Amino acid sequence: MVTLWAVLPGDIDDPAAPSGGNRYDRTVLSLLPDVHEIAVPGSWPTPSDATRATLGHALSEIPDMSDVLVDGLVGCGVPEALAPHATRLRLIMLVHLPLSDETGLSPGEADDLRERERRALHLATTVIATSSAAADRVAGMHGLAHVAIAPPGVEPAPLAEPDPAGRRLLCVAAVTPRKGQDLLVGALEEDLAGLDWTCTFAGALVRPVPHTDPRLHFAGPLGDGALAKAYGETDLLILPSRAETYGMVVTEALARGIPVLASDVGGVSEALGTAPDGTRPGLLVPPGDRTALAAALRSWLTGAALRDRLRTAAHARRDTLPGWDETARRLDTACRPA
Template identity: 40%
Template sequence: MNEFTLIVAGDPAQLTGGYVYDARIVEALRATGWTIDVIGLEGRFPEPDAVASHALDSALTRQPEDTLVVIDGLAMGGLPAIVERHASRLSIIALVHHPLADETGLGTPEQQRFRISETRALAAVEGVMVTSVYTARRLADFDVSADRIAVIEPGVELSPIEKNEESNAIPRLLCIATITPRKGQDLLVEALSELADLPWQCQLVGALDRADHYVAQVREAIARHRLEARIELLGSQPLERLPAFYAGADLFVLPSHYEGYGMVITEALAHGLPVVTTTGGALAHTLPDAAGIKVVPGDVSALRDAIRSMLEEPETYTRYRAGAREARETLSDWQTAAEAFGIALARFGLSKERP
C-alpha cells in the first residue's frame, strides 16, 4: 500500500515555501490514492529545545515497525541522536529544502554546530529528498553521496494569465517572502530609496512574526526614507489570495541572500511576471536568464540598477516579460512533482536491508 508518515517542525499549515511544498506534495499524492499521516511537532526548531526533542522521539516511537517516515530537514537536522535511535526499525527519509547551516545570519560556531549535527542525521537515513539540483550538490559537503539523493523540484499551479497586456499606470512591484534576514527585504528598501525619482509602488507579502528585530529594522528603513506611502508591509496572506497579488503586479522582486530553490520565482513565471532576483544559492538556476535579471546577493547598487532598467526601459521590460511567458510553458505541475516524489519514496523505502 502507498503510505507514509510526514513529520514537520511546528504547524504543517504554515505558509512559507518549505511548508507549502510539503502540503502540495501531500495533496497531490493523496489525490492519487496515497495514505499520508502528517505530524507537526511542538517545540523550538531548528535549534531544538527539550520539547522539540521529546516531540520527535515520541512521534517516531508511535510508528509501527518498518513504517516509511519522511522527516522535514528543519525537524531532524538538530536531533541526530533521535534519528539514529529509530533508524534501525523504521525507513526514514530526509526532506531537505536547504541545509540548516546555510541560513543567513548564523555565526561560525552555529554554522559548524549545524553542519556536524545535520551531517550525522543525514548519515542515519535511507535517502534524502531535495528540492533543487543546487541543494543536491551542496549536500556533498555533508557527506551525502549522489546515489542517496533524489531531486524533486516544486511544481506550480498553471492557470490563464489574468493580467491585461497593459502595465499599471504606476508600476507595481511585488515581493512574496517571509520577512527574515535571509530574504533581504532591507536591501530592497534601500534600493528603492534610491529610485524615489521614479513612479512605483511595492507590496511586501510575508509573515512578520519570524524575526522581530529584523522586521523592526525593515520598518525603520521604510520610515527613514519616507516610503510609507509607497511600500506596504502586508504580512502573511492566505494561499488563495496570492494569485490576485501576482495578477496585480508588473514586476516580481526577490532579493534573497540564499534560497534552496525559490518557489515564488516559478510562481511569478507562472503568472507571466518578469523577475529581479539574486544568484544566491539555487536562484541562479531557478530563474531562466531570459525571464529576468539576477544580481549578486547583498549588492544594493546592482539591485537598484536592475529595478531601474525594468522601470525605465520599456524594451528591457518587454523582453523579460516575453521571456517569463516563454518560461511559463516549460513549468511542471504539482502532480508531476508528486509522481516523482512517490517514485523516489518507493526506491528509498525498498532499499532497507533487514536481517
Template identity: 45%
Template structure:
C-alpha cells in the same frame, strides 16, 4: 496500494498566518502523494526546531516508537536534521526519507558555533536516513559534496507550480513591484530598499511586500529603513497573504523582485512566472534553476525571463530597476519570455513522483555527473 507514510512536519505547517515555501512544499507534496496512492498521514510535531528542548526530543521519540515496525517516516529536514540521535535510533525499525529545504547552517545570522553544531547534526542525520530529498540541484550538490552523501541516495524534487491566468499588471507594465518573502534577514529586503531609495524620485513605482513577520524587532527595523529612505508613501508591508489575497497581489504586479542573500530554490520565482510575470532575483543558490530560460518567439537563443543580480549589491539592483522602469521594449520582451517560461514550469505531480522514488527505495533520477557505486541504505 502503498504502505502508510508518516509525514513529520513542524507544527503550524498548515497555519495560513505562517506561510513559507517549506510549508507549501510539504502540503502540496502530501496532497500529490495521496493522489498517487500513498496513504500519507500528516503528523505536526511541536518543538523549537531545529534546536529542540529535551522534552521536545522525548516526545518525538515516543511518537516514532508508536509507529509499526517497517513503517516509512517522511521527515521535514528542519526536524530530522536537528536530532541525528533520534533518526539513528529509528533507523533500526523504520524506513526514513528526509526533505532538505535549506541546509541548516545556511540560515542567516547564526552564531558560528551554532552553525557548526547544526551542520554536524545534519550530516549525521542524513547519513542515518535511507534517502534524502533536495528541492534543487544546487542543494543536492551541497549535500553530496559537503556531507559526502552518495548521489544515488539524494533525490532532486524541485517544487511544482499551479498555473494561473496571466497577471494584467499596469498599462505601462513597469510601475507595480511585488515581493513575496518573510521579513527575515536572509530575504534581503534591506538591499531592495537601498536600491529603490537610490532611484530618481520622478520614476513612478509602488512596492508591495507580502510575507510573514516572525521577528517583530526585525520587522520594525525594516520599517525604519523604509522611512529613512523616504519610501513610506511607496512601500506597503501587507503581512502574510494566501489564497485569493495572494492571487490578487500577483495580478496587481508587473514585476516580482526577490533579493535573498541565500535561497535553495525560490518558490515565489516560479509562482510569479506561473502568472506570466518577469522576475528580478538574487543570483544565489537554486534561484537560477527556478528562473530558468525561455525562447523568444521566432528566435533560437535561450534567455532569462528576468534578471539575476548580485545578492546584497544595492547599486546593481538600482541600475537594473532603473532600466526596467525606463525601457518599455525591455519590459515587453521580458514579459513575453515569462509567458513562454510559464509553459515549461514543473508540476507538483513531478515533484511527488521523484519523492515516491525515494520512498520506494529506488536510486535517484540521475542529476549528478557520476553514478556512485554505493548501495542504497536498507536499514
C-alpha cells in the same frame, strides 16, 4: 499500498506562518496515496527541547520497517532523536534549506548546526532536496554519495495584466534577513527614490525592516485569494534573498507571465529557467549586492524595451513550467524502496 509516514512541522497549516517549505509539503503530500501525517513542533534553525522530545516519541509509535519522510525543519537539528530509530525505520530526510545557511548565525552556531545536520542525514536511507543546486550543496557539505531531487511544481494561474510603466513591484517572502528585504528597501528608498514605483511586501513580519517611504507597503501574510490578487496587480516579482534553495515564488510569478528580478543564489536560476528560445524571463544579481539590485531595478523601471523582452520571455516560460504531479511522482519514487 504501503503507508508513508510523514513527520511535518506543527505549523504546516497555520495561515499566520506561510512558507515555501510548508506549501511544498502540504501540496505534494496531498497528491500521494496512503500518507499518515504526524505534526511535530519545529524550531528554525536551532533545535528545541520540544522538537527533540516530541519527535522521539512520535518515531517510537511508528511500526518497524516503515517508510518515514521527515521534514528537515523538524529532524535535521536533532540527530539524537533519530538515532534510536535509524535501524528499525527507513528514514527519508527532506531538506528544504541546510540549517547552517540561515542568515545571522555566529560561526560557532553554524558549525554546530552543520555537524548536527551531517549526523542526521547520515542516519537516513534516503536524502531528498528540492533543487539540483541544493542537492549538490547538501551532498558536498555532508559527504553524501547521492541526494535525490524533487523540485517544486506550480499551479496554473491566469495571466497578470501589466502596467506599461512596470511600476508595481512585489516581494513574496517572510520578512527575515535571509530573504533580503532590507536590501530592496534600501535600493528603493535611497537609490531609486526619484523614480515612479510602488512595492508590496507579502509575508510574515519576522524581523520588520525600518522604512519611511509611503510607497513601501508591508502587508503581512496573505491568504490564497489576497495573494492571487497581489500577483494579478504586479509587474515585477523581486526576490533579493541571501540564501535560497529554489524560490517557489519565482515560478508562481512566471505562471502568471510576470518577470522576475532575483538574487543568483541556490536554485533560483533553476526555478527561473529560460523560455524555449533560450531567453531568460528575468534578471539575476549577486546576492547581498544592493548596488547591483538597484541598477537592475533602474533598468527595469526606465527601459520599455527591456520590460517588453522580459514579459515575452515570461509568457513563453509559463508554458514550460512543471506541475505538482511531477513533483509528487519524483518524491514518491525516492521514498519507496526499490
